Amino acid sequence: MSTHEAHERLRELRSAFDELTFTTTGLSRVVPADRPEDETPETFTIRLVGTGSPEVHLRVGTHATALTAWSGSDHRSAGKAEIRDDLGVELATGFAWNASVCSSGHELAGLLLKHMRRRLKAVAEVEPEG
Amino acid sequence: MPENKLILIVEDNEDTRFVFSAILNYDGYRIVEATNGEEGVARVLEFLPDLVITDIDMPVMDGFAAARLIRADDRIRGIPILVITGNAFTTAEQVEAHTLFDGCFEKPMQPTRVLAEVQRLIGPPER
Numbered sequence: 001m002s003t004h005e006a007h008e009r010l011r012e013l014r015s016a017f018d019e020l021t022f023t024t025t026g027l028s029r030v031v032p033a034d035r036p037e038d039e040t041p042e043t044f045t046i047r048l049v050g051t052g053s054p055e056v057h058l059r060v061g062t063h064a065t066a067l068t069a070w071s072g073s074d075h076r077s078a079g080k081a082e083i084r085d086d087l088g089v090e091l092a093t094g095f096a097w098n099a100s101v102c103s104s105g106h107e108l109a110g111l112l113l114k115h116m117r118r119r120l121k122a123v124a125e126v127e128p129e130g
Numbered sequence: 131m132p133e134n135k136l137i138l139i140v141e142d143n144e145d146t147r148f149v150f151s152a153i154l155n156y157d158g159y160r161i162v163e164a165t166n167g168e169e170g171v172a173r174v175l176e177f178l179p180d181l182v183i184t185d186i187d188m189p190v191m192d193g194f195a196a197a198r199l200i201r202a203d204d205r206i207r208g209i210p211i212l213v214i215t216g217n218a219f220t221t222a223e224q225v226e227a228h229t230l231f232d233g234c235f236e237k238p239m240q241p242t243r244v245l246a247e248v249q250r251l252i253g254p255p256e257r
Contacts, residue, residue, distance in 0.1 A: 088145045098145040099214070099237040100153070100244075107241060114152040 006062035009091040012105035013060060014044050020109055026050060027113070030057070048116045054124040056116045065089035065112075069119040083119055087112075132257040136160045136177060137248070140170035140184040140196065141214070150183060153241045154248060158255030167191030171199045174206050180252045182211045194223070197230040210251045214239070 014029070021027045030045040043061040053072025059065065064086070071081035088098040089112070095102040102108040137159050139150045147163050155161045162177055164170040168191040170184060182200070186193040193213055201207050210232040219227055227234065233247050 085145075085148065087148065096238060098143070098149050099216070099239055100149050100241055101238040102241060111149065111152040111241060114156045115148055118151065118155065 003062070003092075006092045009095060009105065010044075010060070010062050013091070013095070013109055016105040016109035017044075017046050017060075017113075019106075020113060024048075024113065046112075046116070048113075048120055050120050050124055052124065054120060056120045056123070058112060058116055060089065060112075062091045067116065067119060069123040071123040081123055083123060085115075085119070087115070134158050134160050134255040135180040135252055135257060136162060137181045137183060137252075138162050138164060138170065138173050138177065138179040140164045140167060140173075140182060140188070140193065142166055142185065142188040146185070146214075149241075150244070153244050157245060159248070167193060167196030167199075170196050174200055174209065175203075178206065179209060181248060182209055183214065183248075184211060185214045187216070194226065194230065201230060212247060212251070 017027075017029060021029060026049045028047050030047050043059055046058045046060065047055060048058075049055045054070060055072065056067060056069040058067050065088075067083075067085040067087060069083040088096075089108070090096045095105055095108040097108060097111060100111075102111065137154055139147050139161060141147050141150070141163070142165050151161050151163075162173055162179065164173045166188045167184070170182065171191075173179075174182060184193040184196060197211055197213075200209065200211065211230065212233045212235065213227065213231040214235045214237065216237040232251055235244060235247070
């Protein structure tokens, strides 16, 4: 399968997330300072924050996607908590995530956002020590 | 106010459990998880879910063995079971699958089809 098609799907997925940032509180795309906004990326990163300092980053690539969630510093000890998920997102053959294949970048972005919300909820519920 | 319907996902692959949870959880269904058939049967008895979604190939106890135990127990035999399979069933497995399972997903799955099949069997998330 051509790399070109995988990159096209990555671009479509990035656009889908960009649309979601307009309607989803706390969701944004991290734009690196050293790369022009319109440059075709090999990867892109989406950030989701809640009401406090906990946050989730999703780094999306054509063959590898990783989620990292941090509990932040709302509690004295909460900053120690971190969750990392390596997600089987594969864009070479379709909008595939593990055993599922989505019909569009929008559908896959929606599923990945749901997983980000789940992880944000999990790290936000970290109990302080004592 | 009654809690929303509960679905048990029995699957040894964590990433696949993430996918099912993403498809179903934020559409309102509550989710509990198990990582093999033995743990799955225990969770069925503990939580009495509205639906079980199970993989076939798992360590400790596979999906067929777990479904046989569920169907043999009067307390839980009526709970619908959806099966996920990555490989074609043999003829004998097809016959048994017909008696054990209420539906089948072949990998790769389409999220919209998963949701439609779940709704066909147990209706919307709300009781």
